[in-house]
Structures are given as structure tokens and as C-alpha cells.
Amino acid sequence: MTAPVVELRGVAKTYRMGSVTVSALRDVDLDVAAGDMVAITGPSGSGKSTLMNIVGCLDRPSQGSYVLAGRCVDGLADDALAETRNRSIGFVFQSFHLLSRLSALENVELPLVYRGMGVRRRRALACQALADVGLEDRMHHLPAQLSGGQQQRVAVARALAGRPSLLLADEPTGNLDSRAGRDVLALFQGLNDEGMTVVVVTHDPLVARHCRRILSVADGLIAGCAEVAAGERLLAAAAAPGGDRA
Amino acid sequence: MNLWESLRMAVLAIRTSVLRSFLTALGIIIGVATVIIVVALGQGARAAVAQRVESLGTNLVIAFPSPGSGVQFTAGMARSLKGRVPDVTAAMPVFSGRGAAVVWHTQNTQASLQGVSPQWLSMRGAHLAAGSFITSQQLAGRSRVAVVGQTVLTNLGLSPATAVGRQIFVGGTAFTIEGVLQPLGAGVGGQSQDSIVLMPYTTSQDILHTAYPSELYFQVAQAKDAALVVGTLDMIFSHTYPRPNAVNVASQDQLLSTLSSVNRTLTLTLGSVAAVSLLVGGIGIMNIMLVSVVERTREIGLRKAIGARRRDVLRQFLIEAVLLSGGGGMIGVAFGALATHLGGLLLKTPMAVSPVSAAVGLSFALAVGVVFGMWPAAQASRLDPIMALRRD
Ligand SMILES: Nc1ncnc2c1ncn2[C@@H]1O[C@H](COP(=O)(O)OP(=O)(O)OP(=O)(O)O)[C@@H](O)[C@H]1O
Ligand SMILES: [Mg+2]
Numbered sequence: 001m002t003a004p005v006v007e008l009r010g011v012a013k014t015y016r017m018g019s020v021t022v023s024a025l026r027d028v029d030l031d032v033a034a035g036d037m038v039a040i041t042g043p044s045g046s047g048k049s050t051l052m053n054i055v056g057c058l059d060r061p062s063q064g065s066y067v068l069a070g071r072c073v074d075g076l077a078d079d080a081l082a083e084t085r086n087r088s089i090g091f092v093f094q095s096f097h098l099l100s101r102l103s104a105l106e107n108v109e110l111p112l113v114y115r116g117m118g119v120r121r122r123r124a125l126a127c128q129a130l131a132d133v134g135l136e137d138r139m140h141h142l143p144a145q146l147s148g149g150q151q152q153r154v155a156v157a158r159a160l161a162g163r164p165s166l167l168l169a170d171e172p173t174g175n176l177d178s179r180a181g182r183d184v185l186a187l188f189q190g191l192n193d194e195g196m197t198v199v200v201v202t203h204d205p206l207v208a209r210h211c212r213r214i215l216s217v218a219d220g221l222i223a224g225c226a227e228v229a230a231g232e233r234l235l236a237a238a239a240a241p242g243g244d245r246a
Numbered sequence: 247m248n249l250w251e252s253l254r255m256a257v258l259a260i261r262t263s264v265l266r267s268f269l270t271a272l273g274i275i276i277g278v279a280t281v282i283i284v285v286a287l288g289q290g291a292r293a294a295v296a297q298r299v300e301s302l303g304t305n306l307v308i309a310f311p312s313p314g315s316g317v318q319f320t321a322g323m324a325r326s327l328k329g330r331v332p333d334v335t336a337a338m339p340v341f342s343g344r345g346a347a348v349v350w351h352t353q354n355t356q357a358s359l360q361g362v363s364p365q366w367l368s369m370r371g372a373h374l375a376a377g378s379f380i381t382s383q384q385l386a387g388r389s390r391v392a393v394v395g396q397t398v399l400t401n402l403g404l405s406p407a408t409a410v411g412r413q414i415f416v417g418g419t420a421f422t423i424e425g426v427l428q429p430l431g432a433g434v435g436g437q438s439q440d441s442i443v444l445m446p447y448t449t450s451q452d453i454l455h456t457a458y459p460s461e462l463y464f465q466v467a468q469a470k471d472a473a474l475v476v477g478t479l480d481m482i483f484s485h486t487y488p489r490p491n492a493v494n495v496a497s498q499d500q501l502l503s504t505l506s507s508v509n510r511t512l513t514l515t516l517g518s519v520a521a522v523s524l525l526v527g528g529i530g531i532m533n534i535m536l537v538s539v540v541e542r543t544r545e546i547g548l549r550k551a552i553g554a555r556r557r558d559v560l561r562q563f564l565i566e567a568v569l570l571s572g573g574g575g576m577i578g579v580a581f582g583a584l585a586t587h588l589g590g591l592l593l594k595t596p597m598a599v600s601p602v603s604a605a606v607g608l609s610f611a612l613a614v615g616v617v618f619g620m621w622p623a624a625q626a627s628r629l630d631p632i633m634a635l636r637r638d
Contacts, residue, residue, distance in 0.1 A: 058551060058632050079555040086553020097548045097635065101258055113251050114553040158552070 003070065005166050005197045006032035006055055011064035012220075013050050024050040025061070026220040032199060034165070037192040039208035040201045042217035048201045049170055051217065055199060056089050056168045057081045069165045086114055090159025092169035096151045098143040098158075104130060105139040108158045115162060122161075129161040130154070133187060149180030156187060160196075167191065170201045178206075182239065185210045189237050209236040249565075252558070256566040259538075260573075270534040271574030273527025274614065278578025278607040279585065280520035285603035286586040288513030290595055292506050299502045301431055301439075303370040307334075307464040307475050307497045309483070315492040318458040321447060324363075327462070331478045333471040338363040339459030341450045346417035348398055348443060355401035357394070357443045359416065361450025361459075369465050370430075377410035377425030384424075385446040392421040395440035396429045416443055417453050472497035521610070528571065528614035535567050535622035539629075546626050547634025560627035567619020568612060575611025579604045 013025040024047045032038055032055075040048050053059035054066065057073060060081075065074050069088055076084065085091070098107045108129055112122035130139055133153040143151050152172060159167055169188070173181030181204075189210050192198045200211060208214045209232055216224045260267045302308075311317035321339040328337035341361030348357045366372070367379045375396070384391050392414065399409055406426040413420055421443075430439040451457055466475050476495050483493040496504075539546070546559055583599045590597035 053632055056551075079557075082550060082553050082555045085551065091551055093635065097544065097551075099545055099548065101262055110549070111552040114549070114555075114558060116248065 003034060004031045004067075005034050005036075005069050006030060006199070007067040008055070008061075009065050009067075011051075011054060011061040011066065013047070013054065013059070014062045023220050025054070028064070028220075028222055030055075030215075030222065032166075032197060034197050035192070035195050036213065037188070037198040037211045038200070039211035039214045040199065040217055041203055041205070041208055041214060042223070044203070046217045047220045048217050052168055052170045052199070052201050055166075056091055057084045058091075082114075086111055087162065088165050090162065090164040090167045092152070092155050092159050092167070092172045094171035094174040096143070096148075096155045096175070098151055098154055100143050103140045103142055104135060104146065104154045104157075107143070107154055108161050111158060111162045125161050125163075126157070129157040132160060132191075133157045147180070148176050149183055152176060152180070152184050153187065156184065160191070165197060167196050167198045169199070171203075172200065173202065173204065173207055181207065186237055189233075206236070209233065249561075252561045252565045253569075255562050256569050259566055260569060266534070267570060267573075270531055271527070271570045271577070273530040274524060274571050274574030274611050275527075275578040275581060277520055277524030277527045278575045278611050279582035280523060281517060281607040281610075282579060282582025282599055282603050283585050283589070284513060284516040284520055286582075286597045286599050287589070288509060288516075289600060290590070290593075290597040292509050294595055295505045295509065296502055298431070299498050299505070301371075302498060303372075303463075303465070305466045305469050305472060305498070306369065307466060307472055307479065307495065308461055308501075309464070309479055309493055309495045310461045312491055312494055315487070315489060317487050317492045319460075319462055320457070321459055324459075324462050324464075327479070327482065328464070330482065331464070331475055333466050333468075333475055334464045335467050336365050336369055336465040338365045338369060338463050339447055340366075340461045340463060341447050341454055341456060341458075342460045343450070343454035343456065346443075346453070347415075348394075348402065349415040350402040350404065350412065353402045355398055355441075357398045357416075357441050359443050359445065359450060359454060361447030361454060362444050363447055365465075366444065369463055372430060373428045375426045375428045376406035377423065379425050380444065380446050385448055388448045388452075389446060390419065390421045390449060391424040391445065392416060393425040393427060393444040394423060395427050395442040397438060397440040398443060399426055401441075416445070419453060421445065469499070472499060476500070524607075524610055524614055527574065527611075528618035531567055531570055531615060532618035532622060534570075535563065535619055536625065538566075539563065539622050539626045542626075543629060543634045543637045546629050547631045547637070550629065550631035551635060556627040559629075560623045563623035563626045564616065564619050567623065568615035571611045571615025571619070572608070575608045578611065579608060582607070 008028055008030040011025060011028045012023065015022040015024060028051065040051065042048050050059070054061050057068065065072060068084065073081065073084055105126055108126040109122050112125060127139065130136055133156050135150060135153055135157065138146060138150060143154070146154065172184055176184065185207055188198050188200065200207065202208055209228055212228055212233065214226045214228060215222055311319065319339065324337040324339045328334045343359050345356045345358050348355050362380065363385060364380050364382050367374070379393055380391060394409070399406065402414070404412065409423050409426050412423050414423060445453070447459070464475060466472050476497050479495045483495065487493060549559060586597050586599050
């Protein structure tokens with residue numbers, strides 16, 4: 001594996017609420033190599049989302065440093081962080097977060113709009129991304145006209161359209177039934193096989209088995225790391241009905 | 247995100263809820279429409295006043311006793327003052343009185359009576375539709391002859407061609423119609439001047455039961471002499487009647503400027519009321535935009551999460567506010583123009599929308615959108631994406 005895409009060193013996150021301080025993360029070191037696929041698991045409140053938000057440049061650590069794709073992002077201003085998110089990171093959320101007034105295609109185009117890309121190019125990229133998630137025949141549907149699984153695939157297409165170096169997903173299957181969830185995971189696995197670096201937060205062990213490594217977080221610390229055997233990963237992929245697509 | 251994209255997003259947001267957007271912009275719509283209507287009314291009134299003052303005649307100076315001063319003019323003063331004031335080319339007394347019944351056959355109508363001299367026609371710049379005007383002989387002979395206005399004629403069921411020579415009763419006294427006036431239109435106060443019966447002022451003294459003219463009219467050769475004549479007359483009257491302001495002397499220009507300054511004050515007052523309603527409209531927009539920012543917190547969070555910078559979000563919401571206020575302004579201009587047009591038809595006076603008032607109203611509306619949209623937009627742009635996404 002090559003140079004790390006994510007390099008966290010001694011990262012801590014503390015929330016101060018009046019006199020009480022909550023340590024959501026305490027001294028986390030994390031390396032994610034390019035082409036890796038990592039699952040982050042752990043009990044509720046252990047700090048998984050906090051970690052993801054920092055990795056995704058949505059939040060800043062209280063302490064420690066973060067090098068993303070070889071570039072230190074500590075101390076970047078809000079707008080610079082926004083640009084970093086726009087160019088380097090694709091985010092998939094538990095509740096999809098599609099804009100209800102925009103069609104699937106327009107939703108997928110949105111990050112490219114903020115990148116300042118011309119209409120023709122971004123349309124081509126968005127169409128490609130929608131085709132990659134198998135929704136080329138649903139481009140002009142509004143989110144309300146799509147199933148939950150399809151909406152999440154639109155969200156994945158949106159995350160992919162800008163060709164980010166890192167794909168992040170926080171409980172991407174949390175709002176889906178198991179079949180649609182496996183579809184999305186199979187999609188991630190296929191993307192990872194093509195070289196995309198993926199980090200998925202989940203507390204579903206079946207979801208975690210799609211990944212190459214499983215990190216467990218407990219009480220703001222990384223408590224353990226386990227490799228997933230290649231065979232098990234293949235089994236997980238085969239179990240997904242959409243898995244043959246990837 | 248370029249301007250075009252922001253504009254598209256704003257249009258989309260406004261289109262999603264047309265009724266709400268319309269209600270939001272209603273304050274601006276009403277404000278701008280009011281500005282347009284008030285200015286058009288003001289200008290229309292000013293034009294009408296100018297036209298009426300001009301319809302008095304040309305280069306006239308009018309003197310009349312101040313109400314309550316007890317001053318009484320005499321008919322002879324017109325002639326003697328004409329001799330004393332240089333530049334006065336003609337002078338006449340005018341006796342006006344209460345209305346009286348005018349009867350022809352079985353028809354009757356009310357008309358205002360005026361006792362005048364033969365110069366009246368030329369001094370007032372009026373024209374005859376038929377017959378002839380009062381002569382000096384008739385004046386000297388206290389003849390019972392009358393020249394009648396169009397309204398009187400119509401009300402009596404006569405036409406100019408058939409009226410001359412007929413006998414009518416004015417206030418119970420028999421008169422012969424000598425002539426018929428062409429329509430004079432509205433007077434300075436807006437009243438009709440065609441419901442009028444003119445007679446020699448010598449005759450009118452018996453009918454009106456007064457020996458004192460209500461006004462003296464003086465004509466000057468050139469408009470520029472009017473001010474000097476007004477000054478001279480003022481001086482003479484203040485010698486004759488040593489009380490302050492016993493007599494009012496005014497040229498047509500002064501009459502016009504007094505009347506139009508009243509008008510201007512009124513327009514300005516109403517205009518400021520309209521401006522205040524524009525401000526209130528702006529507050530309405532700010533209110534709804536603030537609500538909208540709260541409602542769309544998740545949308546804003548998502549946009550920021552996928553790369554919208556502060557200025558992108560700021561611009562999107564600011565454009566939305568300006569679009570609301572500008573659109574409202576445009577509807578307001580259209581609405582005001584329509585109302586002005588209809589009002590003009592209704593009041594039978596031509597009223598035009600001034601392009602300046604439309605431009606000012608519209609720019610004011612846009613400015614209101616920028617000013618009152620700024621705060622909600624700044625609020626939106628400062629949202630923390632994590633917090634915003636978490637909101638349900
Ligand atoms: N904005 C905040 N202010 C205060 N405390 C916070 C804030 N965000 C998170 N926390 C705290 O940080 C801790 C970790 O939260 P986090 O959301 O990362 O947990 P999680 O592992 O994602 O849990 P779950 O599996 O339930 O999503 C929790 O104790 C939470 O209460
Ligand atoms: Mg979480």
C-alpha cells in the first residue's frame with residue numbers, strides 16, 4: 001500500500017458545555033492508506049461520528065494534527081476547509097441529505113457547481129457517476145420519486161462525481177433495509193476494488209465484513225484493529241444481490 | 247458557484263412556494279404602487295391646476311378683499327386704478343353672487359350669476375359659440391341681456407343655434423339671451439365654469455343686491471410686468487386701506503405657485519408615507535428570510551458539507567431576498583401604473599406614470615431587499631455544517 005491518505009496524530013476533541021467538558025476523542029492516531037477500505041465500529045457515543053467529521057474536514061480537532069492526502073489541514077479557515085471538502089472528500093450520510101427540489105442529476109452536480117465547473121463538464125461527470133451507481137434511468141427523478149436505496153445511491157453518486165481521493169460514509173445503511181444496505185456496501189466495495197479509499201462508520205458487523213480492516217472505537221480511543229480475511233470479504237460481496245454489478 | 251447558478255437556486259426556492267413569496271413581497275408591492283400612484287396624482291393635479299390658472303385668461307392680475315377685512319371695492323375703482331398703474335392695459339370689476347334659478351319655458355336650472363363689463367371676453371380669453379357679447383351701450387343702459395354658459399344651455403334644453411334671442415328668467419327677472427359661451431372647463435378650484443350666466447354689472451347690481459364688486463381684474467401687456475403691477479397695486483391698496491393685508495393681489499404666476507406648493511407638500515407627505523410602507527415591506531422580507539434560513543438549515547448544512555463557501559451561501563440568500571423585493575417592486579410598478587390609468591379614466595383627467603417615480607420606486611425596493619436580506623443571509627452563511635446537518 002502507498003502513502004497514507006489520512007494521517008491523524010494525537011487527535012483529541014473536547015466539547016465544553018458550561019463547566020462540564022466532554023472528551024469525544026482522546027489521543028487518536030489513525031492512518032488510512034490509499035486504496036484501503038476501513039470500517040469504524042464501536043458503541044453509541046464512543047466518538048465515531050466525531051472522528052469522521054474531523055477526517056471529513058467538517059470539524060477541527062481540539063488537539064493534534066491532520067494531514068490529508070499529503071497536505072496539512074490544521075488551521076485552515078472555514079472557506080479553505082470548504083474547498084478541501086469539495087475537492088478531496090466525498091461524504092455519504094445516514095439520512096441521504098438530498099435536496100428535495102433538485103432532480104437526482106442536479107443533486108449529483110451540486111458539488112461540481114460549487115467547484116465552479118462549467119455546465120457541460122459537470123453534467124457529463126454527474127451522468128457518469130449516476131451510471132456508476134446504476135441509476136442512469138432515474139436521472140431526472142426527484143428524491144421523493146426514488147426508493148430509499150436509490151436515494152442513497154444518488155448520494156453516493158454525488159460523493160463520487162467530483163473524483164475525491166477519499167470516500168467517507170457515516171452509517172450509510174442505517175436508514176435502509178438489509179438488502180438495500182448490502183447493495184450500497186457492494187457498491188463501496190466495487191469502488192474500493194477500483195482504487196478508491198473508503199472509510200465507513202457502522203455498528204453492523206455484516207457491513208464491516210465488506211471492508212479490509214475493522215477499527216473499533218471505544219470511549220474516544222481506538223481500541224483495536226482487525227484485518228478482514230480476503231475470503232470473508234468475498235463472501236460478503238457474494239451475499240449482496242447487487243454484488244455481481246461491482 | 248457563479249451568479250447564474252445562485253439566481254437559478256433563488257428562483258427555484260421562490261417558485262416552490264409562490265403564494266408565500268407573493269405574500270412576503272406584498273409590503274413592497276403596495277409600497278411601490280403607492281409611490282407611483284401618489285406621484286402620478288400629484289403631477290396630474292399640478293398640471294390640472296396650471297391649466298385652470300391659464301384658463302383664467304392671459305397676463306391677469308386679480309385683486310379681492312381679504313375675507314373679514316370689511317373692505318369694499320367699487321366699480322369705478324377698476325377704471326381709476328387702470329389710470330394710476332402703468333402697464334395695465336385693461337381693467338374690470340366682477341360682481342359674483344350666489345346661484346339663482348334660471349327658467350326657460352318649463353325647464354329650469356341653477357346657475358351662478360356674474361356681473362361683468364364688455365372686456366370680460368377678451369380678458370378671460372373666452373370665445374362665443376353663438377350671438378354677441380355684452381356691449382358698452384348695454385352696460386350703460388342697464389340692459390337685461392345675458393350671455394350663458396354651455397351647461398346652463400344644455401340643462402334648459404337649448405342649443406347655441408336656437409338660444410340667441412330667447413327670453414329666460416334669471417332669479418325671476420326676464421332676460422334676453424345675447425350670446426352663448428364656448429365651454430370654459432374647470433375653474434381654479436376645480437369647479438365647473440360653464441354653469442354661468444353673465445350680465446352687465448350695472449344690471450347685476452339689482453339682481454345680486456350688491457353695489458360692491460367681489461374682484462377687480464387687471465390685464466398687463468406682458469407677463470413679466472405682472473410682478474411690478476402686483477407691487478404697485480399692493481402699495482396703493484395699503485394706502486387706501488391702512489390695515490395690513492386688507493386686500494389680496496395676485497398674478498396668475500403667484501396663484502399657480504401657491505396652489506402648486508400646496509400640492510407639492512401633499513405629494514411629499516403622501517410619498518413619505520409610501521416610503522415608510524416600503525421599509526415595513528423590507529422588514530416583512532427579513533422576517534420571512536429568517537424563517538426560511540431556519541427551515542432550510544439542513545439544506546444549508548448539506549451545501550456547506552459538499553463545499554459551499556460562506557460567500558456562496560450568503561449570495562444565494564441575498565439574491566433570494568433581492569429577487570423577492572425586486573419582483574415585488576416590478577409588480578408594484580405594474581399595479582401602480584394600472585391604478586393610475588384607471589384612476590385617470592375615472593377622474594377624467596389624463597394621468598401619466600412618471601418614469602422617474604417608477605425608477606426610484608424600483609431602486610428603493612431593490613435597496614430594501616439588499617439591506618433587509620443581508621442579515622438573514624449572513625446568518626445562513628455562518629451556520630456550522632455539522633450542527634446544521636444534525637438538525638431535524
Ligand atoms: N456538539 C457536541 N457538543 C457536546 N458534546 C458532543 C457534541 N457532539 C458530540 N458530543 C459528544 O461526543 C461523544 C461522541 O459523540 P459521537 O456523535 O461521535 O458518537 P458516535 O460514536 O457517533 O455515536 P452513535 O453511534 O450513536 O452515532 C458523545 O458523548 C456526545 O455526547
Ligand atoms: Mg454517530
